[in-house]
Amino acid sequence: MQPDKGHILVSGGAGYIGSHVALTLKKAGFTPVVVDSLVKGNRWAGEKSGPFRQGDIGDAAFVAAVCDEFKPVAALHFAAFIEVGESVAKPDMYFANNRDKAKIFFETIAAKGVKNIVFSSTAAVYGEPEEVPIKETTAQKPINPYGQSKLEAEQAMRAIAGVKSVALRYFNVAGGAPEAGLGETHYPETHVIPRIVLPLIDAPAALLDTLGLKAGFKLFGTDYPTRDGTAVRDYIHVLDLADAHVLALRYLLGGGDTNIFNLGSGDGFSVSEIVAATRKVLNRPDFAPGVAPRRAGDPATLVADSSKARSVLGWTPHRGIEEMIASAAEWHRTQLYVDTVIAKARAS
Numbered sequence: 001m002q003p004d005k006g007h008i009l010v011s012g013g014a015g016y017i018g019s020h021v022a023l024t025l026k027k028a029g030f031t032p033v034v035v036d037s038l039v040k041g042n043r044w045a046g047e048k049s050g051p052f053r054q055g056d057i058g059d060a061a062f063v064a065a066v067c068d069e070f071k072p073v074a075a076l077h078f079a080a081f082i083e084v085g086e087s088v089a090k091p092d093m094y095f096a097n098n099r100d101k102a103k104i105f106f107e108t109i110a111a112k113g114v115k116n117i118v119f120s121s122t123a124a125v126y127g128e129p130e131e132v133p134i135k136e137t138t139a140q141k142p143i144n145p146y147g148q149s150k151l152e153a154e155q156a157m158r159a160i161a162g163v164k165s166v167a168l169r170y171f172n173v174a175g176g177a178p179e180a181g182l183g184e185t186h187y188p189e190t191h192v193i194p195r196i197v198l199p200l201i202d203a204p205a206a207l208l209d210t211l212g213l214k215a216g217f218k219l220f221g222t223d224y225p226t227r228d229g230t231a232v233r234d235y236i237h238v239l240d241l242a243d244a245h246v247l248a249l250r251y252l253l254g255g256g257d258t259n260i261f262n263l264g265s266g267d268g269f270s271v272s273e274i275v276a277a278t279r280k281v282l283n284r285p286d287f288a289p290g291v292a293p294r295r296a297g298d299p300a301t302l303v304a305d306s307s308k309a310r311s312v313l314g315w316t317p318h319r320g321i322e323e324m325i326a327s328a329a330e331w332h333r334t335q336l337y338v339d340t341v342i343a344k345a346r347a348s
């Protein structure tokens with residue numbers, strides 16, 4: 001058992017990435033204190049690794065009370081809406097939640113003495129990138145309100161006097177920790193790996209129906225200017241991503257200055273290559289995806305240059321694409337996953 005290294009406030013810790021990071025913090029000897037509104041998150045995930053308090057990050061009195069109760073030494077901020085398509089349909093909702101409430105959260109915790117913040121940002125801040133692989137200095141020109149709201153939240157965080165921060169810009173996060181009872185549990189589920197895996201693992205028909213997967217997985221666009229015509233992304237295992245958060249936290253607590261890091265593997269996989277890897281991992285050589293038109297707003301290629309995270313934070317991702325697919329499949333087979341998504345669908 002490691003010594004207690006103090007409380008870390010984790011907003012959105014009942015969500016996919018936040019819950020895996022809370023688990024990793026606990027293993028590293030910290031005590032995560034999760035705050036989550038449960039608008040998107042799941043109570044069982046929020047309660048997994050430490051104390052949990054239900055409330056909204058835009059509620060300054062709630063956030064201040066949690067700070068008074070636990071006296072956190074730092075905060076990791078995940079709470080946000082994450083769907084690009086929804087952000088285009090409801091931009092005001094995205095700016096209110098991802099930018100304005102984040103600003104209230106940052107200002108409230110700073111006033112309570114929490115001066116070190118790690119922020120969950122995204123490759124979506126780069127929009128259609130001007131160069132690939134993408135560096136932290138590549139021009140930030142978001143092409144949707146989701147990316148713009150995250151970029152403005154980063155800027156709001158850096159504007160607070162006396163606060164040191166790290167913005168971590170994630171590329172495509174996948175996989176889970178089914179052995180610990182955690183995994184990706186979104187409703188709706190737009191991400192490619194769950195959508196490939198679910199129809200291949202005999203998921204219940206009601207689940208496939210509710211996720212729009214009754215007809216199986218479809219490639220969204222086969223006419224991109226890439227090696228096989230399907231879009232290329234940089235996939236990173238959620239537990240490798242979680243390790244980067246612990247390293248970023250140690251960096252700040254150890255005296256490091258405000259900084260920004262891209263987090264990806266540096267390897268690009270096309271959607272067809274993900275299909276091929278899934279055939280192998282799930283032993284389904286017969287699997288043939290359908291084809292559908294391009295999804296609006298999808299860039300052809302997003303691959304990270306993460307050399308800065310490697311050199312400054314000492315971060316090395318260890319888990320490859322097959323491990324992401326295998327751990328996703330194992331998680332999506334669990335009753336907890338199935339029951340949670342069906343309950344969310346009914347409640348929506």
Ligand SMILES: O=c1ccn([C@@H]2O[C@H](COP(=O)(O)OP(=O)(O)O[C@H]3O[C@H](CO)[C@H](O)[C@H](O)[C@H]3O)[C@@H](O)[C@H]2O)c(=O)[nH]1
Nearest residue numbers: 082122124172173190191192195218219220231271295298
């Ligand atoms: O059923 C599907 C689902 C996705 N895709 C394709 O798979 C690729 C990856 O799609 P994801 O939705 O998994 O990932 P994105 O790159 O679109 O999204 C990532 O970047 C977004 C911002 O750009 C958000 O941050 C999002 O949460 C994050 O996973 C895209 O080319 C997409 O069109 C398919 O072909 N079929």
